[in-house]
Every structure is written in C-alpha cells, then in structure tokens.
Amino acid sequence: MAIKPKIRGFVCITSHPEGCAKNVQEQIEFIQSKPAIKDKLNVLVIGASTGYGLASRIAAGFGAQANTVGVFWERPASNGRPASAGWYNSVAFEKAAQAQGLYAQSINGDAYSDEVKDEAVELIKENMGKVDLVVYSLASPRRTHPKTGVVYKSALKTVGEPFHSKNLDTDKKVINEVTIEPGNEEDIEATVQVMGGEDWEMWMDRLSLEGLLAEGAQSVAFSYIGPSVTWPIYKDGTIGKAKQDLERAAKAINKKLQALHGHAYVSVNKALVTQASSAIPVVPLYISLLYKVMKEKNLHEGCIEQMYRLLADHLYNPKGPQLDEAGRIRVDDWEMREDVQKEVFSLWPMVSTENIDTLSDFKGYQEEFLRLFGFGLSGVDYEKDVELEVDFPNELKSVNM
Numbered sequence: 001m002a003i004k005p006k007i008r009g010f011v012c013i014t015s016h017p018e019g020c021a022k023n024v025q026e027q028i029e030f031i032q033s034k035p036a037i038k039d040k041l042n043v044l045v046i047g048a049s050t051g052y053g054l055a056s057r058i059a060a061g062f063g064a065q066a067n068t069v070g071v072f073w074e075r076p077a078s079n080g081r082p083a084s085a086g087w088y089n090s091v092a093f094e095k096a097a098q099a100q101g102l103y104a105q106s107i108n109g110d111a112y113s114d115e116v117k118d119e120a121v122e123l124i125k126e127n128m129g130k131v132d133l134v135v136y137s138l139a140s141p142r143r144t145h146p147k148t149g150v151v152y153k154s155a156l157k158t159v160g161e162p163f164h165s166k167n168l169d170t171d172k173k174v175i176n177e178v179t180i181e182p183g184n185e186e187d188i189e190a191t192v193q194v195m196g197g198e199d200w201e202m203w204m205d206r207l208s209l210e211g212l213l214a215e216g217a218q219s220v221a222f223s224y225i226g227p228s229v230t231w232p233i234y235k236d237g238t239i240g241k242a243k244q245d246l247e248r249a250a251k252a253i254n255k256k257l258q259a260l261h262g263h264a265y266v267s268v269n270k271a272l273v274t275q276a277s278s279a280i281p282v283v284p285l286y287i288s289l290l291y292k293v294m295k296e297k298n299l300h301e302g303c304i305e306q307m308y309r310l311l312a313d314h315l316y317n318p319k320g321p322q323l324d325e326a327g328r329i330r331v332d333d334w335e336m337r338e339d340v341q342k343e344v345f346s347l348w349p350m351v352s353t354e355n356i357d358t359l360s361d362f363k364g365y366q367e368e369f370l371r372l373f374g375f376g377l378s379g380v381d382y383e384k385d386v387e388l389e390v391d392f393p394n395e396l397k398s399v400n401m
Contacts, residue, residue: 005373042132047111049085050085065102080388095393133220134217165177166348187238196242204253204257215261224269295361
C-alpha cells in the first residue's frame with residue numbers, strides 16, 4: 001500500500017519504511033564523509049531508535065567501526081498498519097551495519113525493566129565482551145519502576161507559578177497564547193522518576209556488577225537548557241527537576257567509573273525537532289525562529305551533526321572533552337551564541353500568524369517533523385505501494401512484548 005502522513009497533535013501515526021531507510025542512509029553518508037572518530041568501539045545505546053539515540057548509534061557505528069547493542073520499544077507492522085518509525089529506522093541501521101561487517105543487535109522492550117537489562121547483559125557477554133561507551137537516550141512518558149511496580153507518568157508543568165507565553169499551534173499554523181499550570185510534589189516526583197537519572201544509574205550499576213565495562217569506559221546522557229523563554233517549563237519546570245537529577249546521577253556514575261579511569265557526562269544538546277520536543281509548549285515556536293537564524297548563519301545542525309561533534313570533539317578528543325562550569329559537555333554552543341540568541345529574540349515579539357512564514361522557518365520545522373517518520377525525503381516514491389512488514393536481519397530480541 002502507498003503510505004501518506006497522518007498527523008494527530010504532535011505525533012504522526014504513520015511512517016514510511018523506505019523513507020525511514022533513506023533518512024538513516026543519509027545520516028550514515030554524513031558520518032562517512034567526516035574523519036574517523038576512533039577505531040573499534042563496543043557501544044550500548046539505550047533509547048536507540050530515533051532522534052539523538054539513533055544518531056549516536058549511527059555516529060559510533062560508521063564513525064568508529066563500533067559494534068552496537070541498541071535498546072528501544074517500538075511497534076512492528078500489523079493489520080495493515082505501518083510499523084513505528086523507530087522500527088523501520090532500526091531495521092535500516094542493522095542492515096547497513098551488517099553490510100559493513102559490524103555487529104549490531106537490538107532489544108525491543110521496556111528499557112526500565114530488569115528483564116531488558118538481563119537480555120542486554122547476555123548479548124554483551126556473548127558478542128562484545130566489554131562496553132566502551134554507554135549512551136543513555138530514553139525519552140518515555142512513563143516508567144514502571146522495576147523494584148516497586150509503581151507506574152510513574154511524567155508531567156509537563158511549571159514549578160511554583162503558572163507560565164503564560166506566546167506559542168505555536170503546529171496543527172493549525174496559528175500563533176496563540178498558552179498557560180502552563182504549576183505541578184505539585186507528585187508531578188515533580190513522577191517526572192524525576194521517569195526522566196531523571198535513577199534508571200541510568202541502574203544500567204551502569206548492572207554493567208559494572210557483571211564486569212562488562214571496559215577500561216576507560218564512558219557514558220553520556222542528554223539534556224537541554226535553552227534560552228530563558230523556555231525555562232519556566234523546561235529548566236525550572238518539572239522537566240528541569242528531572243534534568244537536575246540526571247546531573248546528580250552523572251556525578252555518582254562518574255565517581256564509580258574512576259576505578260576504570262572512565263567518565264560519565266551529561267551532554268547539553270541543541271534544540272531540534274524530535275518526537276519529544278514537539279510535545280513541549282513554546283518550544284516549536286522557538287525552534288522555528290532558531291532554525292531561521294542558524295540557517296542564515298550557516299550554523300544549523302541536525303541530530304547526526306550534533307552526535308558527530310559529541311563523539312569526535314569531546315568524548316574521543318585526545319585532549320578530552322571541553323566542559324562548562326558545571327562539568328557538562330555543551331554541543332548547544334552554537335545555538336547559545338550571543339549573536340544567535342539576540343536575533344532569535346528580536347524576532348520573538350514580532351512573529352504572528354500572519355508573518356510566520358517570513359519571520360520563522362516553520363516550513364523547515366514541518367519538513368523536519370515529517371522526516372522523523374520517513375516522509376519528504378528526496379528519491380523516495382511516495383505514490384508507489386510499499387511492503388509494510390520489514391524484518392530485522394538479525395533475530396530481534398523482544399522482551400515482554
């Protein structure tokens with residue numbers, strides 16, 4: 001069947017297998033066009049199927065000849081319904097890795113669960129020995145705690161006071177106003193449980209206990225800070241509380257890795273169109289303005305460019321990573337340049353429904369959003385029938401699915 005995009009809110013409920021494969025291939029080609037990062041790594045990516053997680057797996061695989069295990073929770077095709085984009089992305093990655101003689105195995109299941117950790121441990125023991133790099137890139141709205149069974153749901157709320165701001169309704173292409181109400185202590189706790197650092201610590205503790213961390217092993221998790229206009233719902237909101245906990249976890253993991261001369265870092269990344277960022281009020285408008293300014297300055301990057309810089313310029317830079325005053329890696333440095341931010345916020349008060357196409361890059365935002373699901377890529381015939389069921393080249397390890 002021919003597949004067209006069907007968008008509901010901030011999610012596209014269809015995805016295109018050939019478009020997703022082309023998107024992955026373009027990212028691979030970018031990495032192959034750059035100087036090699038390192039030779040022969042063993043890498044575990046937790047949250048490996050979309051966005052920064054997928055890009056980090058591609059950058060490691062094709063920039064450092066890495067053998068990889070990827071963990072994600074994605075949906076296969078069924079009953080005439082396409083698989084999720086992450087499923088198609090991961091199949092395409094595995095096929096490309098296998099063609100290069102790289103080991104690539106995936107686990108489909110709840111990364112928060114002990115069972116998925118058990119499966120990852122077995123795969124690493126059997127096929128890689130020890131892990132040089134652990135990338136933690138989960139972006140889930142809920143978490144079932146593996147020890148207590150309690151289900152936590154994250155909340156997009158402020159802390160303390162309501163927040164009122166200009167916003168972009170991406171469905172209607174309308175600039176409107178949005179008010180975000182403050183969360184309570186339960187909202188904060190739940191968001192920290194889902195998006196904080198405890199599960200990252202659990203992964204690292206388990207790998208350490210099993211003796212699967214190599215000498216000099218590194219680990220990285222992702223965060224975002226952004227400009228002050230987003231702080232009430234991000235840096236200072238419930239998400240921000242979770243990101244503070246992520247930084248706490250980084251320090252704890254870093255201390256434990258000292259025995260191996262290893263390190264753990266939080267990488268603060270650029271604002272990009274991802275399935276997660278699309279759901280956050282205010283952020284789509286900011287990204288639309290940011291894209292316009294950064295493209296005009298020839299500074300724009302996507303996930304793959306960001307992950308290449310993270311690995312090449314920081315994690316595997318012979319001089320070591322450049323860290324900010326809080327010990328974080330900053331690959332949002334171009335976004336946060338003074339001239340970039342000044343121009344973005346000169347446009348902020350002027351942008352309206354009537355002039356959004358001239359003052360912002362909403363067209364670019366829409367294109368990037370559709371690319372997440374395999375749509376709008378050149379060289380793909382979207383009118384022809386495609387096979388929905390696409391199989392992994394290696395046996396997919398499905399846990400509790």
